[in-house]
C-alpha cells in the first residue's frame with residue numbers, strides 16, 4: 302500500500318509494521334481505481350478535510366476513525382456536533398454525552414464562556430470565584446459543582462445585582478448538562494484504542510466549545526506529563542464552529558505544538574475560509590473534496606506548497622467520496638477515491654424513500 306504522511310526514511314528503519322489507516326485507492330484520470338492508498342498513523346499528524354456539503358467530509362472522517370480503531374498504539378476521539386458518528390459502535394466504539402469537571406476550564410475562560418465582559422463587575426466576580434475554586438480543586442483534588450460555585454458567589458461581598466447576574470449565568474451553564482463535578486478525567490477517553498464519539502448534537506455552541514477545549518487541552522497535557530500511553534487522534538467535524546469560541550486556543554495549541562508530545566488533530570469543515578490560516582499552514586496532510594465557493598477555494602492557496610505546480614483548485618475532483626490529498630511528507634498531491642465505510646455512516650440528507658411511511662405506502666401500493 303502507498304502510505305501518505307510517512308517519511309520514506311522512517312519505513313526502512315522499521316522492524317515492526319507501522320500503524321497505517323487505509324484510506325482508499327488512487328483515482329486514475331480515466332476514473333478507474335489505482336493502487337491502494339493509506340495514511341500514516343505511526344507518527345502524529347495535523348490534517349484538514351475540506352469539502353462542500355454532501356461531498357463526503359464526515360464520511361472520510363469516519364473512514365479515518367475506523368482505520369484508527371484498527372491501528373495499534375493510537376486512540377481516536379471524534380467530536381460529533383451533528384450526531385452522525387454513532388455507527389462507530391460497530392467498530393468497538395462508544396458514544397458519550399460528554400461531561401467535564403467545571404475546573405478543567407481555566408478561570409479566565411469563564412466570563413467569555415458565559416457571555417460576560419471579563420472587565421465588568423459580574424465577569425470579574427465570576428473569574429475570581431472560579432479561580433478560587435480551581436485553586437481549591439488543585440489542593441484537594443475535588444472539583445466543585447456549578448451549584449457550589451453559585452453558592453460561593455452568594456457568599457461574596459459583591460453588590461446584590463452583581464451576584465444575581467453571575468448566579469443566573471451559572472444557572473444557564475448548569476442547564477447545558479456538560480458540567481459534572483464527578484466527570485471522569487479526560488485521559489479516560491483514550492484509555493483504550495477503541496473510538497470514543499463525543500455526541501454534541503443538540504448541545505449549545507458555547508457548551509460544545511467548552512467540551513472541545515477541555516478535551517483538546519486535556520489530551521495535550523496528558524501526553525506532556527506522560528499520563529497517557531496511546532497517541533490520541535482528535536477528529537473534529539464542523540471544525541470552523543470551534544475556532545470561533547473558547548476552544549480556539551486549545552485547537553491552535555494542538556496545531557502548532559501537538560505533534561511534539563504525540564497528539565494528532567484532524568479538522569473537517571465545509572468552510573475552509575472560516576478556519577484560521579494556521580489550520581492549513583500547520584497541517585501536513587490536506588484532504589480536499591469538492592469546493593465551489595470562491596473564498597473556500599482561496600483558502601487552499603495557503604497550502605500551495607512550493608513543490609506543487611499548477612493551482613490546487615483546478616485539480617479538485619468532482620465526485621462524491623473523491624478527494625485531492627496533499628501530502629507534505631512525500632511532497633505530492635494525489636487524487637484518491639475514499640473507500641467505503643465498513644460501519645454505518647449517519648450523515649447525508651434524509652430521503653423520502655427511506656422513511657417508514659414510504660415503505661408502508663409502497664407495500665400498500667404493491668398490495
Ligand SMILES: Nc1ncnc2c1ncn2[C@@H]1O[C@H](COP(=O)(O)OP(=O)(O)OP(=O)(O)O)[C@@H](O)[C@H]1O
Nearest residue numbers: 353354355356357358359360622639640641648649
Ligand atoms: N467515500 C465514499 N464512498 C461512498 N459513499 C460516500 C463516500 N463519501 C460520501 N459518500 C456518500 O455521500 C453522502 C454524503 O457524505 P457526508 O455525509 O460525508 O457529506 P459531508 O461532506 O460531510 O456533508 P455535510 O456538510 O452535510 O456534513 C454520504 O451519506 C454517503 O452516502
